[in-house]
Amino acid sequence: xxxxxxxxxxxxxxxxxxxxxxxxxxxxxxxxxxxxxxxxxxxxxxxxxxxxxxxxxxxxxxxxxxxxxxxxxxxxxxxxxxxxxxxxxxxxxxxxxxxxxxxxxxxxxxxxxxxxxxxxxxxxxxxxxxxxxxxxxxxxxxxxxxxxxxxxxxxxxxxxxxxxxxxxxxxxxxxxxxxxxxxxxxxxxxxxxxxxxxxxxxxxxxxxxxxxxxxxxxxxxxxxxxxxxxxxxxxxxxxxxxxxxxxxx
Amino acid sequence: xxxxxxxxxxxxxxxxxxxxxxxxxxxxxxxxxxxxxxxxxxxxxxxxxxxxxxxxxxxxxxxxxxxxxxxxxxxxxxxxxxxxxxxxxxxxxxxxxxxxxxxxxxxxxxxxxxxxxxxxxxxxxxxxxxxxxxxxxxxxxxxxxxxxxxxxxxxxxxxxxxxxxxxxxxxxxxxxxx
Numbered sequence: 168x169x170x171x172x173x174x175x176x177x178x179x180x181x182x183x184x185x186x187x188x189x190x191x192x193x194x195x196x197x198x199x200x201x202x203x204x205x206x207x208x209x210x211x212x213x214x215x216x217x218x219x220x221x222x223x224x225x226x227x228x229x230x231x232x233x234x235x236x237x238x239x240x241x242x243x244x245x246x247x248x249x250x251x252x253x254x255x256x257x258x259x260x261x262x263x264x265x266x267x268x269x270x271x272x273x274x275x276x277x278x279x280x281x282x283x284x285x286x287x288x289x290x291x292x293x294x295x296x297x298x299x300x301x302x303x304x305x306x307x308x309x310x311x312x313x314x315x316x317x318x319x320x321x322x323x324x325x326x327x328x329x330x331x332x333x334x335x336x337x338x339x340x341x342x343x344x345x346x347x348x349x350x351x352x353x354x355x356x357x358x359x360x361x362x363x364x365x366x367x368x369x370x371x372x373x374x375x376x377x378x379x380x381x382x383x384x385x386x387x388x389x390x391x392x393x394x395x396x397x398x399x400x401x402x403x404x405x406x407x408x409x410x411x412x413x414x415x416x
Numbered sequence: 417x418x419x420x421x422x423x424x425x426x427x428x429x430x431x432x433x434x435x436x437x438x439x440x441x442x443x444x445x446x447x448x449x450x451x452x453x454x455x456x457x458x459x460x461x462x463x464x465x466x467x468x469x470x471x472x473x474x475x476x477x478x479x480x481x482x483x484x485x486x487x488x489x490x491x492x493x494x495x496x497x498x499x500x501x502x503x504x505x506x507x508x509x510x511x512x513x514x515x516x517x518x519x520x521x522x523x524x525x526x527x528x529x530x531x532x533x534x535x536x537x538x539x540x541x542x543x544x545x546x547x548x549x550x551x552x553x554x555x556x557x558x559x560x561x562x563x564x565x566x567x568x569x570x571x572x573x574x575x576x577x578x579x580x581x582x583x584x585x586x587x588x589x590x591x592x593x594x
Binding site: 178185215216218231234235238239242 | 426442456578589
């Protein structure tokens with residue numbers, strides 16, 4: 168059965184949040200009573216979900232920004248300055264937040280945390296060592312966190328799958344210390360950050376892009392995880408699923 | 417206080433939207449390599465007119481430039497890929513036009529199982545005027561008014577193209593599922 172042209176437009180505007188509150192309510196009432204209409208809405212929601220799921224592959228190569236800047240004579244420090252002012256505004260935000268906790272951060276959405284997580288990863292890459300403890304042995308890395316954090320982070324060995332544990336460090340996200348593991352894969356480094364959350368117990372994978380870095384976040388139990396890297400989206404997602412499935416033997 | 421140079425302004429206005437710019441070009445051009453070419457060319461155009469950017473929504477300013485650059489680039493380098501927009505702007509083609517199109521909508525569960533590659537192919541099969549509104553809405557998450565500004569068309573056109581684009585994409589799914 169086909170919808171009328173008018174219903175088709177109405178349905179799309181409803182789906183896109185472009186209906187006024189009165190129209191939206193009356194459309195929802197029709198939706199509840201009309202399975203055909205409801206089915207059409209669901210199909211379009213699913214279309215949206217699969218489009219968004221496919222978009223993680225679409226990131227420019229790391230060289231694109233560099234080529235553009237070189238061609239236009241944008242000095243590297245201009246870029247780092249705008250990057251620093253971004254980091255500074257995040258720091259001010261954190262100070263103003265005062266007693267901001269992870270629960271609050273989680274309620275505000277992970278988008279706000281993404282910038283800080285990527286910035287911590289970038290800072291670590293700039294430092295002489297990306298880790299404070301350097302070891303490929305999870306039995307060395309995991310105890311290192313004891314006494315530094317109020318929780319025991321998950322540390323898994325993925326060397327058989329091509330992701331070597333390099334070591335770990337402590338980062339500060341919001342105002343709280345978090346566990347950061349560093350894995351390597353070829354020339355790419357991956358930071359995995361683990362932080363307790365007071366909000367949603369489990370949340371599916373979310374994708375964020377910040378300054379050419381890809382950050383994936385998900386929650387399991389009371390812990391929110393972030394994986395940040397400059398590697399290809401597909402590879403990072405492979406890493407994440409291995410990490411999720413990995414057991415602490 | 418020092419005056420910002422064109423370079424500084426460019427770095428503040430254009431560079432934060434590089435991924436957005438790339439994604440739009442990627443979906444319009446169909447390949448990553450072409451998209452990088454297009455974004456590079458768009459960055460030159462943006463740089464040249466950076467002084468005319470009066471503030472406001474930098475993202476839609478950047479996307480407008482990228483969109484226009486995509487079409488000139490495609491017309492020059494991939495002439496066969498460009499469907500004439502004028503043909504599609506005929507009022508008869510603009511209508512959602514569902515009469516005689518008794519195509520069953522695939523189940524939501526079926527769509528959820530589609531491979532990324534199939535989704536990509538379904539979207540790529542849409543004529544550019546429909547593809548661009550779908551991408552700007554679903555990938556860039558823009559509202560109708562902003563999309564209308566970027567594609568320089570009335571909101572009514574955005575609405576009918578989007579409705580049609582979704583219908584076409586769902587039909588393409590149906591085709592590849594059966």
